[in-house]
Amino acid sequence: MSETNDKGRRSFLAAVSTGWALFTAASVAGLGMCVRFLFPNDTFEPATKFKVGYPDEFAASNAGVVDKRYKTRGIWIVRTLDGFFVLSTVCTHLGCTPNWLETEKKFKCPCHGSGFYSSGINFEGPAPRPLERFKVSLAADGQLEIDKGKKYQQEKGQWDDPDSFLKMEYSV
């Protein structure tokens, strides 16, 4: 085989492999674009940090009075004689929303029957762990402020975290 032929073959192979490499890279990039397209940057969900009113708007009891006004925002506010804590409305079994049954003093999930005390502790049904709590604090204007971005799980010992409970003695 002559030298010129050999060179011709080499440059041909180089061109072909470059072409295939570019084609493969473009295909992978295109596929990556398609996948990335399905993950939106913004989802227009309600803010995870919001105010729910002044502390004296909430009634209290020893075991805690459950305030259902913000259930559509995914929280229950529970007022005990010592202070406030905020429970997530997401059942720890498979993610349905339980109902607060005032006469029976328990949260009851309609999907598979899990039950929780007003403290959030599970006591019946398939739920494997207590309801999660969210951060509650006093805002500068004196209102209660909830931050759903920070959650506290009892089974991880996080309910001892000072941010998971707002200390405030109840006075009539």
Next chain:
Amino acid sequence: MSLMKFITDSQIWKSIFRHKYPDNPRDQALAVLSNVFLHLHPIKVRKSGVRMSFTWCMGGLTFFLFLVETITGVLLMFYYRPVVEYAYNDIKALRDHVPIGIMRELHRWGAHLMVITVWLHMLRVFLTGSYKPPREFNWNVGVILLVLTLLLSFTGYLLPWDQLAIWAITVGTNMARATPIMGHEGPGAAFIQLGDVSLVTAGSDVRFGLLGSKTVGAATLLRFYVLHCIAVPLGAGLLIAVHFWRVRKDGGISGPM
């Protein structure tokens, strides 16, 4: 007679039928060769292949139900809007105001039946040993078709947008949280991070991609609609063609042992 001859001699007729009346082996072969649909069908069908007690006709019934679902589904699409404000009322209107108020029920019952016939088809194939070589490839195509059938069922479940639909999909998609590596509560997900920042979170994992948001909402309804009406049926249709073609390539419907 001369009219018949005029028709069969016309360019239109000849452009459609590229062979003479199939009463001889040559034209019978041409009838199959010149028809794209018959390419998917076995050349010969064994006597046992049409025996109900052997096949239960479950594959055929499944395909029939797929066609029923396609036709009724396309009809439903003329009225149903996958938007939170309209979806539930459109479903009710399909029952109360649209002519033939059972169209949605046909679609729903057909869907339930199709899941049952797919399982029975699979059972028959298993019991007759028809999954064995050379049919092992087609068995796997069938397994994927089973999954697609269940996905069609699952995505269609959300579209009525009632309490049952929303909570069923909430429960169902919560399982995706536990997907290995790709789900934010799954094993291995904690290792995918850049410095201290976790890359697989509730806002970026595979469940988020499926729902289009962190909870079942408007984005999910639209996503499931597109999956239900376009993506999954396209995939299923393609694989059904492969499935039938493989039956032909593997020697037709299997015979009794």
